[in-house]
Amino acid sequence: MKHQRISRRERSSSGSLLATVSEGEREHDDGAWSAPVGTRTRWAIAFLIGLATVTAAGYGWRAAQIGSTAAYDDRQSISETIAVEQARVERAVALADQAREYVRYRADYVTAAALDREAARLAAAGSARAAAAARAEARQLRLGATRRAAEAGVFGRATIGSDQLMPTETPRPFDYRARGRALEIEASASIDSPANLDPDRWAAEAVSIRDRIGGLARWAFLMLVAVLLYTVAEVAASRRSVTYALVGVGLAFYTAGLVGGLTTYFF
Amino acid sequence: MDGTTQEQTEPSASVTSDRLTPKIALTLACLVVLGAGIAILQVDASIKESNTARETTRVAVQAMRANVVATTVAGLEPQLEAERDFLPFRRPFGTGTATLAAAAGLSPATAVEQIPDLGVDQLRRRLAFDAERLSLKQRAMATTRVTWNDRSTQYTTVIAVLAVALFLVGFGLVVEGSIRRSAYALGVGIGLFAAGWAAWFYFLPIPSTPDPAIEGTARGTVLTETANYAAAITAFDRALDADDGYAPAYVGRSRARLLAANPDYPTTRAVTDASGRAVDAAVEDSQRALELDDRVLVAHVLLALTSFYAGAYDDSVAAADDAIELNARVPDLWLLRSAGQLARGDAEDATASLERALVLLRDTVPSQQTRLLASTYLSYLAWIERHDEAAARDAARLRDRLVALETRFTLDRDALPIRAPATGSATVQQLRFTDGKLELELTWRDLPEGTALSVLGYERQRRDGAWSQPAQLALFADVSGRGRRAISLPLDRACAPVDVRVDLYLDGARVDTQTGPGAPAPSC
Numbered sequence: 001m002k003h004q005r006i007s008r009r010e011r012s013s014s015g016s017l018l019a020t021v022s023e024g025e026r027e028h029d030d031g032a033w034s035a036p037v038g039t040r041t042r043w044a045i046a047f048l049i050g051l052a053t054v055t056a057a058g059y060g061w062r063a064a065q066i067g068s069t070a071a072y073d074d075r076q077s078i079s080e081t082i083a084v085e086q087a088r089v090e091r092a093v094a095l096a097d098q099a100r101e102y103v104r105y106r107a108d109y110v111t112a113a114a115l116d117r118e119a120a121r122l123a124a125a126g127s128a129r130a131a132a133a134a135r136a137e138a139r140q141l142r143l144g145a146t147r148r149a150a151e152a153g154v155f156g157r158a159t160i161g162s163d164q165l166m167p168t169e170t171p172r173p174f175d176y177r178a179r180g181r182a183l184e185i186e187a188s189a190s191i192d193s194p195a196n197l198d199p200d201r202w203a204a205e206a207v208s209i210r211d212r213i214g215g216l217a218r219w220a221f222l223m224l225v226a227v228l229l230y231t232v233a234e235v236a237a238s239r240r241s242v243t244y245a246l247v248g249v250g251l252a253f254y255t256a257g258l259v260g261g262l263t264t265y266f267f
Numbered sequence: 268m269d270g271t272t273q274e275q276t277e278p279s280a281s282v283t284s285d286r287l288t289p290k291i292a293l294t295l296a297c298l299v300v301l302g303a304g305i306a307i308l309q310v311d312a313s314i315k316e317s318n319t320a321r322e323t324t325r326v327a328v329q330a331m332r333a334n335v336v337a338t339t340v341a342g343l344e345p346q347l348e349a350e351r352d353f354l355p356f357r358r359p360f361g362t363g364t365a366t367l368a369a370a371a372g373l374s375p376a377t378a379v380e381q382i383p384d385l386g387v388d389q390l391r392r393r394l395a396f397d398a399e400r401l402s403l404k405q406r407a408m409a410t411t412r413v414t415w416n417d418r419s420t421q422y423t424t425v426i427a428v429l430a431v432a433l434f435l436v437g438f439g440l441v442v443e444g445s446i447r448r449s450a451y452a453l454g455v456g457i458g459l460f461a462a463g464w465a466a467w468f469y470f471l472p473i474p475s476t477p478d479p480a481i482e483g484t485a486r487g488t489v490l491t492e493t494a495n496y497a498a499a500i501t502a503f504d505r506a507l508d509a510d511d512g513y514a515p516a517y518v519g520r521s522r523a524r525l526l527a528a529n530p531d532y533p534t535t536r537a538v539t540d541a542s543g544r545a546v547d548a549a550v551e552d553s554q555r556a557l558e559l560d561d562r563v564l565v566a567h568v569l570l571a572l573t574s575f576y577a578g579a580y581d582d583s584v585a586a587a588d589d590a591i592e593l594n595a596r597v598p599d600l601w602l603l604r605s606a607g608q609l610a611r612g613d614a615e616d617a618t619a620s621l622e623r624a625l626v627l628l629r630d631t632v633p634s635q636q637t638r639l640l641a642s643t644y645l646s647y648l649a650w651i652e653r654h655d656e657a658a659a660r661d662a663a664r665l666r667d668r669l670v671a672l673e674t675r676f677t678l679d680r681d682a683l684p685i686r687a688p689a690t691g692s693a694t695v696q697q698l699r700f701t702d703g704k705l706e707l708e709l710t711w712r713d714l715p716e717g718t719a720l721s722v723l724g725y726e727r728q729r730r731d732g733a734w735s736q737p738a739q740l741a742l743f744a745d746v747s748g749r750g751r752r753a754i755s756l757p758l759d760r761a762c763a764p765v766d767v768r769v770d771l772y773l774d775g776a777r778v779d780t781q782t783g784p785g786a787p788a789p790s791c
Contacts, residue, residue, distance in 0.1 A: 056303075063310075074321040081325040085332035092336040096343045099385055103350045106382045111357050176385055203321060210314040217310045224303040231296035235289035 042234060045247060049230045052254050056220040056227075059261055063213040070209040077202035084197050091183045094153070095176055101152035102174040108145030109171040112138040142167040154179075212265040219261035226253035291439045291451060298436060298458050302429045305465045309422035316415035323408040330401035337394035344387045351382045392489055400485035403515060407476035414473050425465045432458035480510035487519045496527035514559040518566050521552035525569065530761035530791075531728070535737040536646035539728050539762055539791045541576035549573065564593045571603050575647070578654065580611035598624040598640055606647035610654075614661045621665065625672070633677045638738045641673045645736035649725065653733035671775030674721045677743040683775035688715050693746075695769045698783030700726070705740070705756045705767060707783070712749040714773070720746045721772035726764035729789050734768060762791030 119134035146167040149155065155172060229250030236242045435454030439447045483506025490499035503520035506513060526532060528540035528549070540546060550573050556566040571586035587604035594600070605620035624640075631637060648669075651662040675683050691713035698707040709722065724740025727733065739756070758764070763786035771779040 070317065074317065077321060078324050078328070081328050085328050089332050089335050092339055096339045099343055099387070100346055100350075102385070103347050103382055107350055107354050107357065110354060110382070174385065176387075176390065199325065203325070206321065207318055210318060214307075214311055214314055217307045221300075221303050221307055224300050228296040228300045231292055235292050 041243070045230050045234045045243075048247070048250065048254070049227050049234070052223045052226045052230065052250075052257075055254070055258060056223040059216045059220040059223075059266070062266055063216045066209050067213055070206045070213070073202045073206035073209065077199045077206060080197045080199035080202060084199060087187055091180060091187065094183055095180055098152060098154045098179060099174070099176060101149055102154050105145045105149040105154065106171050108141050112141040112145070115141065139167075142169075215265040216261055219257045219265070222253050222257035222260070226250040226257065229253065287447065287451065288440065291436055294436050294451070294455060294458070295433065298429060298433050298454075301458065301462055302426055302433070305422055305425050305429065305461075308465065308469060309419055309426065312415050312419035312422060316412060316419055319408060319412040319415055323405060323412050326401055326405040326408055330398065330405045333394065333398035333401050337391065337398040340387060340391045340394050344391055347382075347385065347387060354382065392493065395492065396485050396489045399488045400482055403476075403481045403484055404478075406515075407474075407481060411473060411475050418468060418471070418473070421468045422465065425461050425468065428457060428464070429461040432456075432461060476513055477509045479508075480506045480513045480516060482506075483509060484513065484516045484519055487516070487523060491519065491523045491526065494526075494530065494533070496523050496530070499523040500527065512559055514556045514563055514566075517552045517556035517559070518563055518569070521549040521556065521569050522565065524549035524552065525573065534739070535726065535735050535760070536643055537726070537728055537735040537737075537762065538576050538650070539732070541573075546573055546577075561589075562593060564590055564597075567593065568600065568603070571600075571607070575603065575607050575610070576650065578610075580607045583607035584611065596627060598627045599643065601627070602640065602644045602647070606644065606651065609648075609658050609661055609665065610651045612658060614658075617661070617665070621669075635738070637673075637676070638741060641669060642736045642738040642741070644669060645723070646734075649734040649736060667772075667775075667777055670721055670723060670770070670772055670777075673741075674719050674743055674772065674775055678719055678745060680719065683719060685775040687773045687776045687778050688718050690715060691718070691773075692778070693720060693771055693773055694779055695722070695771055695781040698767060698769055698781050700758065700764050700767045700783070700785035703757055703759070703763075705758050706754065707769060707781075708751065708753050709742075709771075710751045711746055714747050714749075716747045718746050719772075719774050720744045721775070723770045723772070725768040725770070726758075726785065727766050727768075728762040728764055728791050730765055762789070765789050 115134045115138035119131040119138065122128075122134060123131035154174065227250075229246045233243045233246035233250065236246065432454045435450045435457065437454075439451035439454065442450065483502050483504075487499040487502035487506065490496070490502055500520055500523045503516050503523060506516040507520070510516070524545050528543055528545040529538050531537045531539070550570065553566040553569045553573075556563050557570075567586050567590035571583045571590060574580070574583035574586055584604055584607040587600055587607060590597075590600050591604065601620045601624035605617045605624065608614075608620055609617035621644075624644075628637060628640070645666055648662040648666045652659045652666075655662075671683055671685050674680070691711065693709070693711035693714070696708045696710065700706075705724065705726075711718075711720065714720075720743070722742040723736060725734040725736050726740070727735065737758075739758075742754075765785045765788070766782055767785050768780065768782045770777055771781075
């Protein structure tokens with residue numbers, strides 16, 4: 001009878017949810033915490049279940065949204081990796097060509113030195129004219145070798161100007177490491193070079209976004225634990241103390257999930 | 268009475284129903300939370316799969332770059348050496364001297380000093396290591412990625428099973444009677460099963476290869492390629508210390524151990540140790556590699572090869588078949604299979620396998636690779652001739668047939684008569700191996716126009732051992748009339764040959780075989 005009276009009153013009440021609970025509590029002052037909760041309290045719990053579920057779904061939506069950005073970052077990272085590696089291959093091929101040309105240049109210098117020695121021998125034998133011709137050929141050979149090496153970019157076009165006018169007696173050195181570095185700088189400093197490529201940065205961003213997705217999933221899980229607690233509270237509505245305790249713990253989980261998710265990974 | 272009974276029974280059923288309802292509600296909530304937990308595991312697996320997939324692709328691109336660069340530099344080295352070697356033959360214009368060597372006394376030895384070593388060899392090794400390391404890393408990451416992908420799918424499957432449990436438990440809310448309890452019980456059972464299944468998946472290992480294992484294997488591979496076998500074995504040992512379940516390290520160590528025992532095999536196909544302790548260890552490594560991954564082609568090939576040289580021909584053919592099952596387009600495998608079949612007495616099958624190898628080579632042109640294949644098969648046949656009297660005759664027949672085929676292929680002839688010309692002759696004289704050089708004098712006379720001359724050299728490192736046919740010891744030429752050629756060829760060998768042999772063929776028919784002395788005593 002008492003229970004029916006309460007239900008009737010609750011059904012007819014148009015006050016706030018909080019007021020309804022207070023009313024219910026007043027009704028059960030004598031039975032206190034062992035009495036069942038009222039219908040409005042149960043409605044409130046149902047509302048909390050819905051709220052937690054919708055919030056968890058919101059986290060899921062956000063995770064899906066930023067997930068597409070992670071996929072984009074992956075593609076950017078791969079695409080930039082291809083561009084960077086392609087440039088490295090181009091530099092290596094250029095360097096190999098230059099090394100090949102450098103060896104021909106050195107071979108020409110050896111030949112020119114042989115011509116000079118031949119000229120000295122001819123001069124000593126009294127053939128001054130033949131000696132002069134041999135020396136002239138040696139000079140021409142050095143000049144040709146230097147120009148060909150310069151054309152092939154062995155020393156870098158900008159630094160070879162003086163040599164082209166007057167090749168040195170001894171051959172210029174070639175350090176593939178230094179030349180490789182120079183080619184790298186030339187490529188990055190040229191007007192048609194790609195923008196500052198940093199595939200690792202895109203990869204790190206993708207990882208960071210996926211960390212956020214994992215984090216949001218964990219915070220959403222806390223909310224589902226709250227849903228579980230609310231459901232148990234709903235089922236245990238015949239004992240008000242248990243119901244309120246479960247709702248309280250559920251609220252704590254929900255609040256932790258809400259605050260944690262919003263402050264760490266959501267935005 | 269009836270009405271009263273009914274009134275008493277209905278409230279009772281209702282009470283039972285009300286007792287079950289809270290349990291169902293609770294179970295539903297538990298299943299949802301369980302599902303959410305498994306979903307988190309699924310998301311984690313999916314995240315790791317996505318990240319690993321991206322890194323695998325990037326490492327694949329880097330590996331491709333490293334391989335291209337390594338190949339470019341490896342190709343540069345012989346070109347630089349060739350330029351250096353040609354230097355003494357350069358001709359300065361206008362001086363009237365024949366060559367630079369004549370003009371300036373520049374010998375091949377001094378030419379090396381004239382053109383500096385650009386450090387290409389060192390660079391090539393570093394790049395080869397880099398390429399090998401990245402290739403191994405990419406393969407290891409691909410395995411990890413596939414496993415994460417599987418794991419994600421497995422969790423999705425568990426979630427689907429959990430959905431069935433959810434449906435059955437929920438079904439209990441809307442139905443009455445005995446089916447209600449059954450649906451509920453079945454739902455709970457399936458839910459428990461799904462929970463256990465997810466837990467089992469969670470504890471399944473994810474394969475990952477530590478960097479020291481990859482680097483050790485890459486280093487060992489490069490050291491093997493540069494014939495530094497002892498250091499290579501040490502590098503593979505270190506790799507296996509880091510990960511004793513890494514198949515590529517076992518295969519690499521197996522290969523390095525075999526080559527350490529037979530150091531001339533890569534260049535001469537000479538097997539000087541067919542069944543020693545090192546070979547046993549190599550076989551164990553190959554077997555272990557196959558236990559870990561039965562798709563490692565090289566491990567099958569190494570087993571087929573070691574079994575052949577150990578006289579276990581059935582095992583050799585079986586291992587070759589396993590390798591062919593993985594890749595039937597490798598002629599080496601068909602040749603090895605043919606040799607095994609011939610040695611065990613299946614001459615027809617051996618011929619059929621040889622034919623399969625030849626079909627694979629149909630559209631190629633003569634190259635170092637085809638010469639190496641021929642020399643490998645001729646060495647197998649020479650081994651059979653020495654160790655298996657029953658099959659020796661068939662081996663000799665196939666040898667002569669292969670030489671005729673190679674002659675026709677190399678000289679681009681449509682056909683060869685396979686019989687010596689009616690007139691003329693050819694001989695080999697002064698055959699010997701001395702001071703690290705093979706020396707011989709080849710003479711011919713009265714040969715008709717367009718006679719195909721084939722000279723195949725053999726060597727052996729022990730007097731009672733089998734001959735082997737090094738790829739470099741072969742000469743194919745069109746000759747006619749009279750001629751003479753003195754040949755002096757440096758042979759760089761770890762084990763000096765104690766005997767050398769030359770087989771001479773005219774128009775595909777063997778006309779002469781000469782043997783000559785080598786090192787006074789075996790060095791291996």
